[in-house]
Amino acid sequence: MTEPVVAGVDGSEASLDATAWAATAAALRRAPLRLVHVTLRWAYDVPLVPQPAHWGPASQAACRELLARAVERARAEAPSTEITTEVLDGAAAEAIAAAAGTAQLVVVGGRGRGGFTGLLLGSVSRDLAVRCPCPLVVVRPREEGGGEVVVGATGEPGQEHILRFAFEEALLRRLPLRAVHAWTHPVAAFPGDMQPLVYDVEGVGREEERLLAESLAGWRERFPDVPLVEQVVHGHPAGVLAEASATAELVVVGAPGRAALLGSTVHSLLGHARGPVAVVPRPPGHRPPGTAPPA
Known part of the structure; x- marks a missing residue:
C-alpha cells in the first residue's frame, strides 16, 4: 500500500489551507490522504475533582464537525483521492510525529488555534521540524502564484x-x-x-x-x-x-x-x-560528512 500523506487539522483557516495543499500533494503522488486532529482525552472512570471537561459528547461532535469541513476542503482539491480521518490523543507534535512513522509526507498550517495546542512557530511547527521522521511541509499563504x-x-x-x-x-x-x-x-x-x-x-x-x-x-x-x-x-x-x-x-x-x-x-x-516550506530530515543512519561513526 502506498504510504499516505498526513495533514494536521485543527479547524483554523490555516489548517484548512494546509489540508488543501496536502490533498493536491496526495493526488500528485496517487497516495491516500489521512486527516488527523489531536486533542487531549480524559478517562471518565478516573476519579478527578473537579472533573476535566476537555472530552465528552460536545467535544466529540466538534471533532467530527471540523474533520468533516477538512474532508470537504480536501475533496474540492482532489475528488478521487482516498481520504480517512482520525482523532489522536496527546500532545500535538508527539502525536503527529508518531503518525508520521507510516507517512511519506506530513503537512501542517503555519498558524493554528488552541484546539490543536496552538499551531504556532515555536510550538508544534518547531517541534515537528526536528522530530518528524519524514518530510514536513509548513504551509503559509503565498503572496503570488508559484512558478518554481x-x-x-x-x-x-x-x-x-x-x-x-x-x-x-x-x-x-x-x-x-x-x-x-x-x-x-x-x-x-x-x-x-x-x-x-x-x-x-x-x-x-x-x-x-x-x-x-x-x-x-x-x-x-x-x-x-x-x-x-x-x-x-x-x-x-x-x-x-x-x-x-x-x-x-x-x-x-x-x-x-x-x-x-x-x-x-x-x-x-x-x-x-x-x-510553503518543506523540511527534509536526514535518512536513518545518515552522518554528516567528516564525522566518525558512533563507538
Whole structure:
C-alpha cells in the first residue's frame, strides 16, 4: 500500500489551507490522504475533582464537525483521492510525529488555534521540524502564484536526500527547480580554519559557484525533465530563501542537525516565509560528512 500523506487539522483557516495543499500533494503522488486532529482525552472512570471537561459528547461532535469541513476542503482539491480521518490523543507534535512513522509526507498550517495546542512557530511547527521522521511541509499563504520549486543548497556534501526530494517535487509539479546557495563568509577548508576578516567578495563568489556546481553534478542527468537554475547569492540564507518563497510553489530545506535545537536558518525561514516550506530530515543512519561513526 502506498504510504499516505498526513495533514494536521485543527479547524483554523490555516489548517484548512494546509489540508488543501496536502490533498493536491496526495493526488500528485496517487497516495491516500489521512486527516488527523489531536486533542487531549480524559478517562471518565478516573476519579478527578473537579472533573476535566476537555472530552465528552460536545467535544466529540466538534471533532467530527471540523474533520468533516477538512474532508470537504480536501475533496474540492482532489475528488478521487482516498481520504480517512482520525482523532489522536496527546500532545500535538508527539502525536503527529508518531503518525508520521507510516507517512511519506506530513503537512501542517503555519498558524493554528488552541484546539490543536496552538499551531504556532515555536510550538508544534518547531517541534515537528526536528522530530518528524519524514518530510514536513509548513504551509503559509503565498503572496503570488508559484512558478518554481526552490531548494536551499549549501554546496557541501551530504545534501543528496534534500536535493532528491526537491527534484522529485519539481518533477511531480512540472516546474523548474532553482538551487539557491546563499553565503555570508568564505567556506572553511577544515574544522578550525581561520577565515580573513576582509576578503574578495567576487572571488569568493566564484568559488561558491564552483562548489554549488560540483554538488549538483549528475542531477541534471538523473532528472532531465526538470529545468535547473543555479543561483549563488551573497546574503544570509534565511533572508534569501524567505524572499524566494514569495513566488515559489515550495521552498525545500534540510532539517536541523541537532534534535534538541531548531537551526537558526530553518527557524527564521519558517517564521518569515511567504509560502510553503518543506523540511527534509536526514535518512536513518545518515552522518554528516567528516564525522566518525558512533563507538
